[in-house]
Amino acid sequence: MASEDVKTSESAVSTIVNLAEEAKLAREGVKAPSYAILSICKSLVAGGVAGGLSRTAVAPLERLKILLQVQNPHSIEYNGTVQGLKYIWRTEGFRGLFKGNGTNCARIVPNSAVKFFSYEQASKGILYLYQQQTGNEDAQLTPLLRLGAGACAGIIAMSATYPMDMVRDRLTVQTDSSPYQYRGMFHALSTVLRQEGPRALHKGWLPSVIGVIPYVGLNFAVYESLKDWLIKNKQFGFAEDSELSVTTRLACGAAAGTVGQTVAYPLDVIRRRMEMVGWKDAASVVTGDGRNKAPLEYTGMIDAFRKTVRHEGFGALYKGLVPNSVKVVPSIAIAFVTYEVVKDILGVEIRISD
Template sequence: MSELTLVKELLKQDSNVAFLAGGIAGAVSRTVVSPFERVKILLQVQNTTQAYNQGIFGAIGQVYREEGWKGLFRGNGLNCIRIFPYSAVQFVVYEACKKHLFHVDSVQRGEQLNNWQRLLGGALCGGASVIATYPLDLVRTRLSIQTANLRKLNKSRVSTAKPPGIWELLVKIYREEGRIQALYRGVWPTSLGVVPYVALNFAVYEQLKELAPGTDLSPLYKLAIGAISGGVAQTVIYPFDLLRRRFQVLAMGGNELGFYYSSVADALTTIGRTEGVAGYYKGLTANLFKVIPSTAVSWLVYEVVSDAMRSW
């Protein structure tokens, strides 16, 4: 067997297909919607002072005027480094659940999971992806807001010193904020959001795919059902996504930003009391502008890349 043939056979293995296709899908989809992701985080961490109050596209324009086009993609390089293994782990674990936990072979025999299996498999792959990549997500969130004008977010004095880079920030958090525990600050509310989100995303997508007439689905149909699955899942779990971001930035200036929480329960109570029900959904519209196209592109790229790898 030639080396090229051996490489082809290795790449066609289900786990390798899922890893590479999932990683590429994640990186491409997040880059497409990076400006919306940056604005969403800025909207989430502002408290009652409305620094970015001109709508989603107005906020994007404001970031562009203040920081240039690089500001719209600030943190995206790290996000791609994070999202490749994050997305890859999800698809690898999901395919492993199909094969080894539920004994279903969707590639060779065309078998399908039932809905509870999809939800459980999605929950398992969501939890695995969080554990594998959470420190990078924490740093990416910090990078997204540290160059914003925090004085606008809440009228307080904030240092204008040059912010640290990726590695420097990782080391700083580790040394000054509690070592490994600090790198996983906010992992609980993150898991509360990510695990059901991924479970719903996979379950809704596969159910809509199963309901489609025929097996040769058009790219447009895959985009549509990917958009629906992402939109439904994100809307359901959004308050926990907001908590995730706020817990991630507490140690870098929660008081300056106008909030401080001692626990998830305290955060939920405080937000409801000080910001009302709308406070739980701050930044949701911007997030949907990000999630819907991102999920649609992610599913489409995953399907295209995995099909190409298997037919190579």
């Protein structure tokens, strides 16, 4: 027993010493493997919480936006933001406002986690290459380089979670009048896979990736550049001790979201419509003859653009823009601020702008 106690004591001392060494390494800027892994996990958790919270806060507007994007122009049910929300409430009740949000969170949590983490890693890599190229070790990321890092993060996150995004949109569009009902995310995934094949899970991927480059890229670039500018221009009184208030960061996030979504919105409409192709039992989606049967068939992204403009006019590329604008401003703002706040709570020293 004595020898076991001695071994236990030695083990405890060894553990304390190891923890102390890791803490020392962390303070000195040298990350031990376990510390680095823990930091990565914390960063991923912060990104996931930010995504889930921000998307749930605007779930009713998210659903209405998608319904407006894909509804049949000859059978209008959702006509504007307020009327659309009232119609959903009247026909489907409170739960109808959040239909598809569970699947959306199941998608957005890993998507947001990967996106924020990928942005941090891409920023570090691009900054290192930029410093090597210029020979200036004190060089900082320019807005253009931040745009590139954001684009990389958006492509990685979108590609990693796209099948979940595709079935989320179908669950969101599904109404009580839909002839066939998906029972949930996994049922939708298995049904699409069985009835339409593996490629169906990636319908609309190309316009999504093309759209995510300016959208996510501009989100990060505008947000980070605005923060840096406000901190450097202290005469405006927004920064105290190189820190911005939560309100100011929310405003920066709102500006970033507005710029990004305005540029990328037409591609978002096209990818939603391409995701509906092949869904024979959809209700209230775009058709060629005005009747509620199968959606228009698109051979690709260019064909979808051409048919949308020909049948409905150029304005169709901006259907749902109003609820999306109302949604995206608080959504992006909440996501950025939540990410930084959660990282502060978890004790992660590095922020997305470091």
